[in-house]
Amino acid sequence: MSIKNEHSFRLDFAYEIGLQRCGKSCRLRWTNYLRPDLKHGQFSDSEEQTIVKLHSVFGNRWSLIAAQLPGRTDNDVKNHWNTKLKKKLSGMGIDPVTHKPFSHLMAEIATTLAPPQAAHLAEAALGCFKDEVLHLLTKKPINFHQGQHSTAALGNNFTDYVNCKPDEKDATVEKIKFDLSKAIQHDPEIMPANKPWDSNATTSANFAMPYGVFPTMSGFQLSPVSFSKGHASQWSQSVCTGSTCTAMDQQIQLHEKLEAEIGDDSEATKEIRNLSNIFSSDCVVWDLPADDLINPVV
DNA sequence: AAATGTATCAACCGCCCCCAC
DNA sequence: GGTGGGGGCGGTTGATACATT
Structure with a gap:
């Protein structure tokens, strides 16, 4: 990101040479647009995957x-994330902030709080998810990545949902909310103590969402069931950390370490090495080869 | 064809940090 | 140690293109 020395602008230089811009503005223009080594085309699938994977580690550290990503600026990445990838993930039922499937978040709420609180919180959360997901579903059918996500593969729920009237969509949401509340409050078996979405507890292949909790979601390939059965595309499999959420703790720990150590070059360098080790391992979350790390993260 | 809605992305803003003085 | 300039960075805005009604 740095264009120090070679291309730096003194703040008043641009005015001196007659530009109606400040130096900072010129520098940004150069950095984000004019630099000859920049790519201006569409993001490739592999670039998108890299962004999602790295975002799951670094969060909004766009730089x-x-x-x-050679030829891409932080501004490019940020814009692409905000305009496309966030929606793409939401459309797949994955929370773009935590990179967990919405269903997992809901289940976690249910297991960590007492039933009355859980019901309220979960409903509130569902309301948030609803806004994002329903917006997508009602405004624009989601491209589930060429063929592998055809509506046929999804069953009838997807097309039924998109085609139904608005009030019917609300009814669907209400149904989900009702089922969720009911499940939390009345069925002790609905949220087993050994979290089935935790790969330590069971294999993802055995995973099954609690009965009646997310009837619509599961039809959208949004539950881990679909991922584990190989219905989802490679893209969705790689971006979804849901089937492998045990690695989330690892991510959090790494993130905390990075937070604590960032700013100290020597420590940061060590961390980069550790990070590279994680990437080069068989860690199921990122499956990003160490060779894919182009620049040391500073 | 016009009006309206939506998506995209370059540019801007404000905060923070670094560094020379 | 204090100060000001310059640069890095993430969040946000606004202009424009495109799509839909």
């Missing part, structure tokens, strides 16, 4: 993410 760090962009450092791994």
Whole structure:
């Protein structure tokens, strides 16, 4: 990101040479648009996957993410994330902030709080998800990645949902909310103590969402069931950390370490090495080869 | 064809940090 | 140690293109 020395602008220089811009503005223009080594085309699938994977580690550290994508600026990455990838993930039922499937978040709420609180919180959360997901479903059918996500593969729920009237969609949401509340409050078996979405507890292949909780979601390939059965595309499999959420703790720990150590070059360098080790391992979350790390993260 | 809605992305803003003085 | 300039960065805005009604 740095264009120090070679292309730096003194703040008043641009005015001195007659530009109606400040130096900072010129520098940004150069950095984000004029630089000859920049790519201006569409993001490739592999670039998108890289962004999602790195975002799951770094969060909104766009400059760090962009450092791994030659020819892309932090602004490019940020814009692409905000305009496309966030929606794409939401459309797949994955929370773009935590990178967990919405269903997992809901289940976690249910297991960590007492039933009355859980019901309220879960409903509130569902309301948030509803806004994002329903917006997508009602405004624009989601492209589930060429063929592998055809509506046929999804069953009838997807097309039924998209085609139904608005009030019917609300009714669907209400049904989900009702089922959720009911499940939490009345069925002790609905949320087993050994979390089935935890790969330590069971294999993802055995995973099954609690009865009646997310009837619509599961039809959209949004539950881990679909991922584990190989229906989802490679893209969705790689971006969804849901089937492998045990690695989430690892991510959090790494993130915390990065937070604590960022700013100290020597420590950061060590962390980069550790990070590279994680990437080069068989860690199921990122499956991003160490060779894919183009620049050391500083 | 016009009006309206939506998506995209370059540019801007404000905060923070670094560094020279 | 204090100060000001410059640069990095993430969040947000606004202009424009495109799509839909």
